[in-house]
Amino acid sequence: MLLLLLAGCSGQHEDVHETRFMMGTLVEFTVSDCDKQEAQKAIARASRAMARIEQRFTIYGDGDNAVKRFNRTPVGTAVTLPKDVAQLLMLARKVQRASDGAFDPALGALNRLWGFSREPAPTRPPAKAQIRAAKHAPGCLIHTRKGQWLRRSDNCQLDFGGIAKGYALDRGIAALKRAGIRNAIINAGGDMRIIGSHHGKPWRIGIRHPRKSGQVLGYLALNGPMSIVTSGDYERFFIYQGRRYHHILDPASGMPAHKAQSATVLHPSASVADAWSTALFVLGPKGLARLQQLRMPALVVDTQGALHMNAAMRALFHPMR
Ligand code: AMP
Ligand code: MG
16 A cells, blocks of 8 residues: 555655756756656656757757758748647747737847857847848748748748747656656746646746846746746846847847846746747837736836736736845
8 A cells, every 4th residue: 555655646755856958958857746766757758858849949050950951941942841840830920920020930040140049159249231131021931821831031040949948848748747747847947837736735936036146036836737938138148348138139120129137928838938938028018918918927027127017927926025
């Protein structure tokens, strides 16, 4: 009887923690109420699933994938994208439309020019003429009636950097669930998806202060399934002539967006939360109303450091005193 209680994912167990480095960040897995060996096996599967997503969607590094191939196809050539890529692109386009273009999955040429995902990291902004040349016209990416995709200009390049980490979190959690896990968190550098609860209580999630490292603005007590994703200007940036330049670009100007220090969005799907956190960062505080209409709790720290949230977030947020 005792053995039955101890094996598997039920009954009282210590939390199991594992960390892996991927997607350019430390990914922490926490599995609750599960036998240690089973939890570790499940985490190994989940991290393999997440590493595959990274390889499949990245436009950086040496390996090849369908996204890079699409970005190399001659302008005007219709391409059938693999199902998973096409599906994530459809979601990205939905957020693009709903955010009035603040989220843009075809920003690859501009992102590459700024170079925040490059090693070594850049130290000064590109020239204005280069930015103008890398900016694509609106509607450069076409979805044909046959369901194929084509690029209308060469600087129209897919980049899933604003959504793929969320998608990897979704796939990681799906792998944990397939392995029988019911209560867990995967935390990818502050972006997380949770399932279930923590020993019968809600998970306690801190929201990072964008300027005070190691401090939180407040916390949320949440039961899964839920994802909490933050976009911030402190993640990848450089200071040049006293100004901060960071990796989240305003598609309208081709420059780093300048209406927020950080933006946090909650949604059960981490892909959705990820795309919207990037969009909300670009939109700034005025984007909160849109997220309220969509029933997504959200908050923004503006450039002055003031905290703004929508009603859905206010109902959940416990400020730090
Ligand atoms: P995140 O940290 O999720 O906000 O994503 C930032 C990453 O998304 C950048 O490193 C770029 O690869 C990409 N990105 C930057 N600006 C945008 C944008 N306006 N829309 C979509 N993706 C973007
Ligand atoms: Mg994002």
